[in-house]
Amino acid sequence: MKLMHTREAFGEVLVELGEESNNIVVLEADISTSTKTEYFAKRFPNRFFNTGIAEQNEMGIAAGLAVTGKIPFVSTYSVFASMRACEQVRTSIAYPRLNVKIAVSHGGLTAASDGATHQGIECLGIMRTIPNMTVIMPADAIAVKKAVRAAIVYEGPVYLQFTRDALPVIYNDDFDFTIGKANTLRKGNDITIIALGDMVSRALEAAEKLKTVGIEARVIDMHTIKPIDREIIIRAAEETKGIVTVEDQNIINGLGSAVAEVIVESKLVPMERVGIKDTFAESGRYEELLNKYGLSIPDIVNAAERVLERKTNTD
Template identity: 50%
Template sequence: MGKSLRVAYGEALVKLGAKNEKVVALDADLAHATMSATFAAAYPDRFYNMGIAEANMMCAAAGFAHTGYIPFASTFALFGSGRAYEQIRNSICYTNANVKFAFSHSGLSVGEDGGSHQSIEDIALMREMPNMTVFVPCDPKETEKAVMAAAEIDGPVYIRVARPVCEDITEEDTPFIPGKANIMRDGNDVCIITAGLMVPIALKAAEELEKEGISAAVVNMHTIKPIDTEIILEMNKKCKGIVTAEEHSVIGGLGSAVAEVLAGNAGAKFERVGIQDKFGKSGKPDQLFAAYGLTAENIIEKCKATLA
């Protein structure tokens, strides 16, 4: 039975809190949505509801970090990365404060909350800040590993947390090394580089391509920053084309990060699947994924385009 990445986040935070009493959690009055409420129930004396005041929450998190605590600040991705951008930049990244951000309800998969609440630019906003690490886990097991890895890093870390319930596609022993992507499936015709909720969709596309005699590799780029440059260049050398697939704007996210690595490497044939410079709208997640081309069919089409 699958679970939501936000539920996996709440459970992982409780496990981390049991191991490390320096871990504290802050939320902006959304603890039952971000699931930091799970931590609040286990450790009420280490949980702080900052109210609907995201900027204040980030400054308080910086204060906790500067006094030796490891704060995890949670809210919706739009409010965290957008409304509190300046505080994250100046109070946290500028001083390299040891603050962790787990922002839930990211991307189109927020669904019926609509375009006003669907963060399609959070990865771009977070990855361009110096000192920031960016994780985009693909399933509940990887979410737990991302939380544990974040606590080991000295400095700001963003964990992008999705709302839908999803199945585990990684195993307990699947490695999670920051900055080191995982090859989910090897191939030598085309390589699909993906992250988050798009990983199972990319794997489905690769299975369909195989039926047509096209060998497709699938790389789970769970760390968007620092990006695994080595694997991108290796796949570019081995395959005839690279396609990125992400639940984020094609501007500034995974596709841009991969393009930056490929720039100047002759012969890179490259396509991007993602949100094409548009805002989201209200609908069920699967309807929205279909409407915005976040589908196995679109990935297949782009793969074939790179091989044409």
């Protein structure tokens, strides 16, 4: 599959949006060459604010810009947005429900060689715990552009998480991105694999492997982890034998938890969560780390087989 950088797509769509509306402003904390807000900075220097290495101040400035009618995009790495400046995000932005878009790079294990300090494996879980916050992680560069546009139309705080590494392109330009509406990328009635972000292409690969042993997996891109698409999860629980979730986030409070919350309150089916098993990772190549920390294709396949086995045992 063709690879494209999600952060490049973010940088490009910001410039497009800047052309379309004077209200778009961008804040950056000294990593614009990495997050690709540098493109916006070059094109619209008067609407670009580099706060220096000061993410807490960056969030607060965004709040002030939002109350006066601007649509601020706050750019940094996911670990700094969700943890260094967590309380600012919560109190200055989410509590008054301000129209701030926190758009960050280096989510999940994709900050691979930088090591555990820069790997944002807790970020989606932290963000989804904050009231009023909408939390999105698009699966490829095409989806990034659509997600950013959807976030602008939506009035209120949104957290968008992108990846350091390029991701396989799985979408065509003509698909529909609706916040809170997951996309079914592969049909199947034996089992459902729900993934988000960089794990969606892995889920699709695992589905092809399962096909070789006669298992047809439905694959869902749950790009919005909050508000989560309850309907599509319940339908999967009713129409397939069980669910596997896949995320390169800590296994606690991420996608697996979010899906399990829906399952326990609706239709109980066997479920397995593929994710990082409550541990910090290490420096290494992205692929190597995914394989070492339990996110390999065989890990997903095995989880699917465990689900089917549990289903057989309970029937």
